[in-house]
Amino acid sequence: MDRIIYTTMTGANAAAQRQAVLSNNLANVSTTGFRAELSTFRSVPLEGQGSSTRVFGLDATSGYLEQAGPAIQTGKSTDLMARGNSWFAVQGLDGLEAYTRNGALEVTADGQLVTATGLPVLTDGGAPVDVPQNAKISFGGDGTVVATLDGQDPINIGRLKMVTPNMEQTLKRGDDGLFRNAQGDLPADANATMVAGALEGSNVNAVEAMVGMIAASRQFEQQMKLLTTAETNDKTASQLLSMNG
Numbered sequence: 001m002d003r004i005i006y007t008t009m010t011g012a013n014a015a016a017q018r019q020a021v022l023s024n025n026l027a028n029v030s031t032t033g034f035r036a037e038l039s040t041f042r043s044v045p046l047e048g049q050g051s052s053t054r055v056f057g058l059d060a061t062s063g064y065l066e067q068a069g070p071a072i073q074t075g076k077s078t079d080l081m082a083r084g085n086s087w088f089a090v091q092g093l094d095g096l097e098a099y100t101r102n103g104a105l106e107v108t109a110d111g112q113l114v115t116a117t118g119l120p121v122l123t124d125g126g127a128p129v130d131v132p133q134n135a136k137i138s139f140g141g142d143g144t145v146v147a148t149l150d151g152q153d154p155i156n157i158g159r160l161k162m163v164t165p166n167m168e169q170t171l172k173r174g175d176d177g178l179f180r181n182a183q184g185d186l187p188a189d190a191n192a193t194m195v196a197g198a199l200e201g202s203n204v205n206a207v208e209a210m211v212g213m214i215a216a217s218r219q220f221e222q223q224m225k226l227l228t229t230a231e232t233n234d235k236t237a238s239q240l241l242s243m244n245g
Contacts, residue, residue, distance in 0.1 A: 002134035004230045011062075012223035019216040021062070026209040032072075032116075033101030034202035036209075037173065052229050065174060069101075069203035077138055078105040081200045082162060086192035087171070087179065089122040089161035090115055097122065098178035099163060099171060099184045101200055107131050113145070119178075123158040124188040131157065139196040151219040162183075 021039040040060050072079060080103030082088060087099035103114040113121045113129035120128035124143075131137055132155075135147040137213040143160035163186040164165050171179040 004009075005227060008223050008226040008230070012220055012227075015216050015220040015223060018072065019213060019220065022070065022209050022213045022216060025204045026206060026213070029204045029206045029209070031102075031202050032104055033069065033200050034204060035066070035173070035179075036202075036204045038063050038065060044186050052148060063170075064179075065203055067203050072199045072201050073197065074199055075197050077136075077196060078107065079103060079197060079199050080105060080139060080160075081195045081198040082131040083193045083195065084164065086164045086189060086194070087162060089186075089188075090178070091120045091128065092123060092174075092178055093109045093119070096180070097126070098174070098176075098180050099186070100178055103194070104199055107137065111135075113137070122161045124161040125158070126161065126185075127158075129158055129160070139194070141193050141195070143194055160194075161188045162194065163187065164189040164192050 018039045018041075021037050025036045041082065066085065068084075080088070082101060082103060087101060088103055089097055091102055092098040098119075100115065102115060105113055105121060106116065108114055108118075111130055111131045111133055115121060123129055123145075129145055131145075132147050132149060135149050137157075138146050138148070138154075139160070143162050144156060145158050145160060146154045147157045148154045164184060165181065169181055169183070169186055171181055173179055
């Protein structure tokens, strides 16, 4: 059978993977702090005699769209939005430090500051934030956490750890939706700032994602048509050989 089936197969696989990435992005168009996943592909020529015109389509390293999402004013004191390219540090389910742009925080009955999914938020010292019982908390623009009890003066109970990765400290999304650095924990950025009473929306462009899904679907159909053409050619060739035999 013509080797076109192998090159067509890689093209169809690439289109299907792009469709999956775009579908996931579109499903998270309303997720707070979500970063759109990017999918990139590269053409790899097939080496060997008689194969100089054949090219495989392979997926390359995918990242995320760094553009910030829209600011959503909520007025809730525990809703935080990181400025610029800064991230909040949290403790993942694996016990390791991870990073998120989702600043929708809550205080548990035990007095621990956690994310909407229950993950402990970390201070610049790497410890969870413990809030005194019945205290009201507020946040400074630098991430300082202040607790206030009725009839008492406000007390500083820590500062949120915020990191700002550079070109050499790239973050990668994990299966749990959190981001991590392959080289380990990032240092706290003393210059990072945030805004209280607001959340960052998803940076997914719904229209762009839908257009991309349509294009990926058409590309997949074209690859399938090529496979059908290859099958037809193979059957025709077999019939001709049978007649000559």
